[in-house]
Structure formats: structure tokens, C-alpha cells
Amino acid sequence: LSSFISRSSSSSSRLSDFVDAKTELQDIYHDMSTYISGFLTLIEDNVLLKDLEMLEQLRIFASKVEAIEKVLLRNRMKVAFFGRTSNGKSAVINALLHEKILPSAMGHTTSCFCQVQANGSDEAEHVKIEQEEQHLELSALNELASAHSPRALKPRTLLQVNMPRSRCPLLDYDVVLMDTPGVDVTAQLDDCLDNYCMDADVFILVLNAESTVSRVEKQFFKEVASKLSRPNLFILNNRWDVASNQEPEMEHLVKDQHMERCLRLLIDELGVYSNEEQARKRIYHVSALEALQLRNGCNRNPTTQTQERYLEFQRFENDFSNCLAESALRTKFGQHLLSAQEMLTQLEATLISPLIVKVSQLMKENRERRTDLYREMGDRERQIEGRSEALEMRFQELSELTIGVGQCVLK
Ligand code: GDP
DSSP, X not given: OHHHHHGGGGGHHHHHHHHHHHHXXXXXXXXXXXXXXXXXXXXXXXXXXXXXXXXXXXXHHHHHHHHHXXXXXXXXXXXXXXXXTTSSHHHHHHHHHTSOOSOOOTTOOBOSEEEEEEOOTTOOOEEEETTOOOOBOTTHHHXXXXXXXXXOOOXXXXXXXXXXXGGOHHHHTTEEEEEOSOHHHHTTOHHHIIIIITTOSEEEEEEETTSOOOHHHXXXXXXXXXXXXXXXXXXXXXXXXXXXXXXXXXXXXHHHHHHHHHHHIIIIISOOOSSHXXXXXXXXXXXXXHHHHHHXXXXXXXXXXXXXXXXXXXXXXXXXXXXXXXXHIIIIIHHHHHHHHHHHHHIIIIIIHHHHHHHHHHHHHHHHHHHHHHHHHHHHHHHHHHHHHHHHHHHHHHHHHHHHHHHHHHO
8 A cells, every 4th residue: 555655756756857957056056156256356356457347247247146046045836726615725735745734624714825835944844924923833724724713814815834844745846835715715816816826837726526617717717827828727626536426327427527628628718728638638536635545544445446536646746746847947947047158158258258368468468578577687697797708808907917017026
């Protein structure tokens, strides 16, 4: 059973590509920052190289690199979950996290936007209302996020659920999961939708397989699709355990009907996929509750049907993880990689090359000065040599003269 359940982690390979790419880009920007600050010090400290225009340019590059380094640090993959209240959005998130973190119960309704994410390196699990400093216990989540509680937060609030990285593999791969109030509420919160959800890499529409997709859900997704060009959209027909058990002999028929309606929604009404084959791969029939029960050890004897539904849940998890990593790699890092290349080319053309010319000019000038000096020294040497020769001759003349004088005196 455990190997059957753990096969779900196969989805992690593409997610680790995102983490690896992030580390690599961070290294590139860190190197660029060191490189630029090295040049800044060189120019600032050297009177001969000082060039105010160059200094200004380098400072602009340095602050741009610093800003991108901060953005890179914050970059994570984001998945947003939508659907009518009680369709099982929180249950799907819990199943993906392998444990019941978000309140998910009959009658419970998530009242606000709820973001589950990995926390800072040493922090303990906690809940935090965005814009507020206070760290609250995880148990406060029930009251804060439940629409029926007196302490319920306003729908516009963003509640952050911070978990240690090691606790859930998905969070360790820098994935952020955004639970939303039911679509009927969310549809009224256009600004929140823009602020909290539109930067998601993947959107998951959680439907209730016991009923058909509602007009509100369709309308809501039309709005989402109109704001984004071809969002990555997945449809989960959740509570399939209940729906398929209602009339087991009709299971295939009901499934086909769901499939057809979802295909029409994705292709004709939302226009997010152009062909049926593509769209069909984005539609799943699952039971989030069963997936969670298998993962947290509450169900040790799954039936064949439960196992089949779990395999479908794993297929969903694998597909959306791949899509998430691919999309996030392109949208989050593509631009920063281009920026790094552009900055290096600009640095090379407008700063480094002229600087190298300047330095080599200075060296050449130095060399010329040295040759002059040698020449001057040579002249002086020759002068000295000439003088000493003359002196020697005079000395000889003098000694000859002396000898001559001495001989004269002796005579
Ligand atoms: P949300 O309002 O969309 O976040 O829905 P919840 O996750 O709170 O789920 C509402 C209720 O449906 C809870 O009692 C869940 O345990 C239950 N539930 C969610 N998913 C499933 C499922 O796949 N099968 C069954 N049988 N119950 C589910």
C-alpha cells in the first residue's frame, strides 16, 4: 500500500527543475552583483580611471541587479483553486499536502482567501493575516477562515498559512496553494482576484461530480479566462466516490456526460484549448477525501474503485505539477534570464570595453614614459661616461705632467 501511495512523488521531477533553475539564476545574479561592485570599487578608488558617467551607469546596473535578486527570492509557483462552496477545494489542497491542514468539513465554508506556503527557514508553523505582524497558532485557522464563525475574516482578507518546508513535499518545491472563497463570493471581489490570483501559473476548477457545472461557475471562469491569455486550466470533478456510487450501473454514462460538458466549457465557452485531445487531458474524476485518507493512513484497505480513483488523482497531480513547473519556468525566469544577458552585453559594450581601452592606454602611456626615462638615463650615462673619459685623459695628462715636472726638479 505504501509503495502504491508514494508513487505520487513522481510528479516532483519537473518541480525540482524550477527549484534548480531558481538557484542557478540566483547564482548568476549574485555573480553579476559581485562583478559590478568590483568594478565600482576599482573606478571609485582610482583617480586615473575615475569617470562620473561610468560610475552612474554602474550604479544603475547595481540597483537593477539588486531588485531582480529580491524578486527571484520571492518567486514561487502558484496554483489557485476555484469552485462553489463545499465542492471540496480545501479537501483537494489537503490531499496534495498529504495532511489535513485547511479546515474542510460539511457546513464549513472558507470565508476568505487562504494561501498555504512554506515559511522562512527556522520558523514554526503559524497562521498570519497579511498586513499584520502577529503569528497565530494553526488551530486559529478554523475560526478565522470559517464563514460561520464570529471571528470570521472579511472575504477580502488574505490569510497566510505558513508551514515548515520539510512538512509537505509540494511546499518544499516552492509551490504556493491559494484557496478561495466560493465563486459566488469571489466573483464580487474583482480586485482581490487580480491581486491574489491572477499571477497563478495554474488554475484549478473544482466541480462537484454529483451535480452539473453551474452558471455562476461558468460566468466566473469566463471572466478569469478573459483576463489572461490561455490560462492553464484543469477541471476536477470531485466527490466522484459519492457520485459514482449513487447509480453504479450508470457510472460510465455519467462520466461521459461530465466529460462532454467540461470539454464544451474548455473549448467553446472559455476558448482555453483549441482541440479535444488537449482539453480531455485536463479533466479528471477524483475523490480528494479518499486521496487524503489514503495518504494520512486513515484508510488501510482501499477498495479497487478507491484505488482507481486514487490513480486518477495521481495522474492529475503529476500533470498539473509538470504544467506548473513548465509555465512558471517560462513566465517567472524567462524574462530575468534575458535581462541578465542584456545587462551583460550592455556592461561589456558601454562600460567594460571602454574601461579596458582606458586601462591599456594608461599602461601604454606608462611604457612610453619608461622609454623616455631610459633614454634620458642613457643620455645621462653617456654624458657621465664622456666626462669620465675626459677626466681620465686629463688625469693622465696631469700625471704625465707631474712626472715631467718631477724629473725637471731632480735635474
Ligand atoms: P470547499 O468549501 O470547496 O473548500 O469544500 P471542503 O473541502 O470544505 O469540502 C466540503 C465537504 O465535502 C467536507 O465535509 C469534505 O470532507 C467533503 N468532501 C470533499 N471532497 C470530497 C470527496 O471527494 N468525497 C467525499 N465523499 N467528500 C468530500
